[in-house]
Amino acid sequence: MSGEPGIDLPPLYPLLYEPLVRRALEEDLGRAGDLTSDAVLPPDLIATASVVVRAAGRLAGLQVALCAFRLLDPSAEIEALAADGEDVEAGAVLATVQGRARTILSAERTALNFLGRLCGIATATRDMARLVEPHGARIVCTRKTTPGLRALEKYAVRCGGGHNHRFGLDDAVLIKDNHISLAGGLKTAVERARRAVGHLVKIEVEVDSLDQLREALDLEVDVVLLDNMSLATLREAVALAKGRAITEASGGINPQTAAEIAATGVALLSVGWLTHSAPSLDVALDVA
Amino acid sequence: MSGEPGIDLPPLYPLLYEPLVRRALEEDLGRAGDLTSDAVLPPDLIATASVVVRAAGRLAGLQVALCAFRLLDPSAEIEALAADGEDVEAGAVLATVQGRARTILSAERTALNFLGRLCGIATATRDMARLVEPHGARIVCTRKTTPGLRALEKYAVRCGGGHNHRFGLDDAVLIKDNHISLAGGLKTAVERARRAVGHLVKIEVEVDSLDQLREALDLEVDVVLLDNMSLATLREAVALAKGRAITEASGGINPQTAAEIAATGVALLSVGWLTHSAPSLDVALDVA
Amino acid sequence: MSGEPGIDLPPLYPLLYEPLVRRALEEDLGRAGDLTSDAVLPPDLIATASVVVRAAGRLAGLQVALCAFRLLDPSAEIEALAADGEDVEAGAVLATVQGRARTILSAERTALNFLGRLCGIATATRDMARLVEPHGARIVCTRKTTPGLRALEKYAVRCGGGHNHRFGLDDAVLIKDNHISLAGGLKTAVERARRAVGHLVKIEVEVDSLDQLREALDLEVDVVLLDNMSLATLREAVALAKGRAITEASGGINPQTAAEIAATGVALLSVGWLTHSAPSLDVALDVA
């Protein structure tokens, strides 16, 4: 497996993800548990299983997945053979689990549901990041995440080599079109924001025309979100904003359009698709 | 909007989904709330907003989405203009919300994250169901769902005209390849299951060859899961099982392959793709 | 102690019961903890205690009970001397606990409250199962369980040699008298159910007359619940249903009536009494 040099991932504390894995196990076990494994397998049968990927991709969330096995059988021997942020080939063994056969099969689906989704996001992010890197641009994710899984999905974006936009409504100011029209204008909105928020909060403004962009730049906002602009307008916008604000493009960006958008010189591409629509990576459990 | 005649959806109790919406709002509001709306909009400004779809699709989860607005502003006037299970055109207004502008914008993303995902599943299900219906087959979903959202996603499949497979490990017996090899054979596994489980539990067995299928049919199981078979083998399997067990096909079924698989005469197509990889439907909030 | 050969119990995961034990300890310790033990016993005094039964019975829930000691004192040495599903004599020592005296006494009542109740259910089930086994019948429990403890109580029934009916409203279809009258007839109800539910869901219908039974059998339901029938009618019903549906008797079945009901040839006796009214087994903690 070939890792990506230079990815330094934040720690993923069990404090954060264990309650989610616990809830997912409860959701799958229900009240009566795994009817099949409990009926079919002898209670003391020990098995060894491998967590494998069926398709090449970028790894994310392996410890989250393995936590499902550990929670059901604390005495299982679990060995991770790869690490988040690595690229893995189809067929690669990511981890082995040795323990009671019943327990391993009962935890399987929960483990794979987390792993497939997070690797899917990381892989999609990696692929888009590779398209835009030659242009010096970065991929950032949005708040269009699965309800309840935001922190994990934002972490998967990091595993893919992407960067994180706001984690929630309380990280930074992002003045969008609805705010501007309801506030009665971009200038009023920015001035109110500057007065209200703390000294550690940055201000970003969404603009959809060059005129609006000029207004925002004159107000010295930190970041401009260039929404749904044509490639030509985007190029002009980047030129206008140069040295005055960070530029970020948004609006239906996907693997087909990312490279040409990055080629306009924009610094950041904001991509909701990564977390609301990227397909899962195919992962499975093989019992020896 | 044109609804689908004959869909009778189960009730979706707030008891079930309200805690999920609550947690999603907390996830988005964080500790400091919506910095932008609170700074930019006057506290008493009233706004009217429309929940709209930007692309045609099948509706699912509208009440779940609207719950986000209600939880933040119990006095908001909320009117649903469509119902789960309906087909909607691009641009259709699904609901209107009138209330405090701050609150509407603060709840927007949470509402749309639920709605986009659930409509995405319903739409994908509808599209596949339409492909297989001419052959008399049904689409069923799997346990490959988003951790924590299984009940909602299974409901969205129903909205799309699909049917539900097991909701968890405790609904029915499904003996898969790993169970068979660990139990020491298909016959042993089925006999153990029959002895152990209650009188209201059905037994399904996964087979990957016609020999295995014959063994399962001789054991009089209720359902056979025909895994990853070629179309030719599938046709033969359907013929063998006729009148003896319900047939279900599985293994990488997607919109490209569904119709030809259904044409083999199989009764059910089991599709994990619907809940782990179907893209989100594009929904948005327009402020008047 | 003499165990029952052939009982193969499902695993009871701490994931399931630990939160219940934790809540029960919190309920008993309150805000100020065990005033008596904390005042009367030196903090470092070590004691050895035995969990004993004062009356003969069938064991269920021993690990649940011992979890109370472990949660308060993770360093306590706990040894189980018997296993769920075993028959134990009056005076038998089920487990020993060595640890801080304060902690052992503080956890005592919580441990015994779980153990007494679950053994009470297992013992009552065993006694009824012995009455009906000579007739080839089985005891099954109902949904008349203690709110919050259903999974544990259903497990205790298994320990007693009984079998489980539905774990909840979502396991199987059971059409009862109220459903029939509200739906406008047994036939309509069964047909609607068959159309609506998944391919892994069985259908049971409650009938209270031979005419209703005939109607249900003609509809080929999986199980018939013969409610509150006289012994004579029951015998006739069993004859009618032979080979067409599984038969299950219900209605005020208790230790006095079980044997004669089983003698009618009915396959299953459904007994709410086991979980709503069986007396607790007398268990205690002896400090050496």
Add this chain to the structure above:
Amino acid sequence: MSGEPGIDLPPLYPLLYEPLVRRALEEDLGRAGDLTSDAVLPPDLIATASVVVRAAGRLAGLQVALCAFRLLDPSAEIEALAADGEDVEAGAVLATVQGRARTILSAERTALNFLGRLCGIATATRDMARLVEPHGARIVCTRKTTPGLRALEKYAVRCGGGHNHRFGLDDAVLIKDNHISLAGGLKTAVERARRAVGHLVKIEVEVDSLDQLREALDLEVDVVLLDNMSLATLREAVALAKGRAITEASGGINPQTAAEIAATGVALLSVGWLTHSAPSLDVALDVA
């Protein structure tokens, strides 16, 4: 219905019991909800149902039971026709519920499980209280309650005309045999307790001989628990303690022995049986 004059019950706040009812509903509805009612009954069918008792008894927990209907259908019209603490005849209608038929049947079992258990405790308590009242004694319950339901069960004892002993380990000091032997004697134990606990905490001591009783009385404890004494010894103990401490009898007290124990002049009879083994009262739901 004839109420008991003079019972003044404490309020039972929804804050306390609603989370328990909510959890019980989730336990019964599972992930897929009420398969039967949702399949068999039209979504908009309105029904009227009566909550009835099939056997005479004392009412407790009616609002808890009705909360199940309200939580699933906030628009249901619910009318209570009786009140906790009342005596009701077999066949009495306790409440009526008008609302969606599906919802009423889905909430039925949860409502009845609470009601049957709590009325069972209240009825058993009433019956024992009537046996001991002529002797001027009172029935008190213990901490031998169902895990998670202590507050509700203690309330049911009050509805039955009984009184409450400690609600938990932190209400009062109760020095039992294990404490005495581990502390190295009754005197040491009482002295340590007196030193340690607050000025609002009473001290009770369990004694099993007249010698121990004399020692406890000399130490001026507030209450003496006379454990498992013969009737003769009990009479003597009562005479000794007269004017010096409140007397309480314990040890296997049940409906057969309560009257003769009360006749010894003891002030309180402590009865674990009420909450760990009293049978449920037969309650049901009739749909009009």
Add this chain to the structure above:
Amino acid sequence: MSGEPGIDLPPLYPLLYEPLVRRALEEDLGRAGDLTSDAVLPPDLIATASVVVRAAGRLAGLQVALCAFRLLDPSAEIEALAADGEDVEAGAVLATVQGRARTILSAERTALNFLGRLCGIATATRDMARLVEPHGARIVCTRKTTPGLRALEKYAVRCGGGHNHRFGLDDAVLIKDNHISLAGGLKTAVERARRAVGHLVKIEVEVDSLDQLREALDLEVDVVLLDNMSLATLREAVALAKGRAITEASGGINPQTAAEIAATGVALLSVGWLTHSAPSLDVALDVA
């Protein structure tokens, strides 16, 4: 009452604070509820009570406090007579509550515990803000808050006219002395931070000497935290940083030292004392 013109407070959603009030009520009511009020007051007695301040101060958290009365008695009539952010005189009536006497007294302490603490913080903040405003400086709070109450306490600071620093570790980068020494120098630390964090995250660095300050300014950080500097050094630091970074003073700032520190020209005074040590405001409940 005289309000402060220009304070525009963020909304305080019940979604946020209701769970805290609920938990506090449970903490106070325990298992047996309010023994005194339930025993002493007739169940149907209606009372009118006034929430009053015994000392002059700045109001914060009134809705949080009133929520306690509403949660116990949803039918109580509650009227707020003042609003958060207002200055109130000793003896002022903040709200009236009319409802069941039992319930009002049972909720009293919970309501007052929230109100006294939050008003205490708001009042202390107001007093310090008044000291520094003439110098053009602002008061900001820290993360030294009561565990579990951070969002409420940060809101109380806003009510007092103060401003909020980071709400948690994930809002902004604050490189402190321990980070610098462990990272191997200020320069390394800042460069790593700049590489790692998102485009909406500001960077603040703690410095304790003018040399360190120069190094930080050369690295173009957004904010410098001037820790424990003498007044003279502080003045020099402010001069150095002018136009290059926002200046913030910290280190044991209290009501005695705030004015002279503000006089140095520093922009912000960071005050842990407000949330970890400010005394409660004296609030009470008067029953008419």
Add this chain to the structure above:
Amino acid sequence: MSGEPGIDLPPLYPLLYEPLVRRALEEDLGRAGDLTSDAVLPPDLIATASVVVRAAGRLAGLQVALCAFRLLDPSAEIEALAADGEDVEAGAVLATVQGRARTILSAERTALNFLGRLCGIATATRDMARLVEPHGARIVCTRKTTPGLRALEKYAVRCGGGHNHRFGLDDAVLIKDNHISLAGGLKTAVERARRAVGHLVKIEVEVDSLDQLREALDLEVDVVLLDNMSLATLREAVALAKGRAITEASGGINPQTAAEIAATGVALLSVGWLTHSAPSLDVALDVA
């Protein structure tokens, strides 16, 4: 360090405090975790840190604080060098923590927030207890505690050598002025309480005049709360109550007034100030 001989503290179970520490860590880490430490420190850097006090005081809550480090890094080596209830000098090292540098810094603030608050209460209690001990009086705390932290704060009072009053509304009866006026008189109130409450519940009455005191004494209540009396009246009240009821003084007692109040001979001084307004003790983390 010099401990206080004779303090025997109740055990503080992780069952109780771990959920509070967990919630506090979640509150501080938010969704994105510790941006600074994760960016600035290498993932595998090991550090050794000391928890120190900057000011002399009485220790309380050390294990609660250390739990924060353990929850984030279960493999950290943590050594406590002092114990709750000890007096510590300024500069004393209370514990050392060796583990991953990132984790130690991420847990720091949560640990210190608990420790500073609890030591602040213990220190304030110790100081007041020393003032009143020469007079044979005791300090007791009230229910004026921080919402959610009552058990911990009452424990801190014990660490300081104080004693605990009621832990909640359900421990004992305390009839206050509002109860008396609403009940229609002190006598009625006491008689109702005596009739209603259990045999293990003591009764305390608040009085504010000598006449009321005489009335309460004639009713043989257990404790009298002498509210806001002058020193002269207090002395008279103590004389009147001698041998008839325990005396407790309340009303604005603080470090300035405690000694002279104790000198009146009153047995207990009830001090809300300890838990609602005592300043935090200055604690810190030094990285070697």
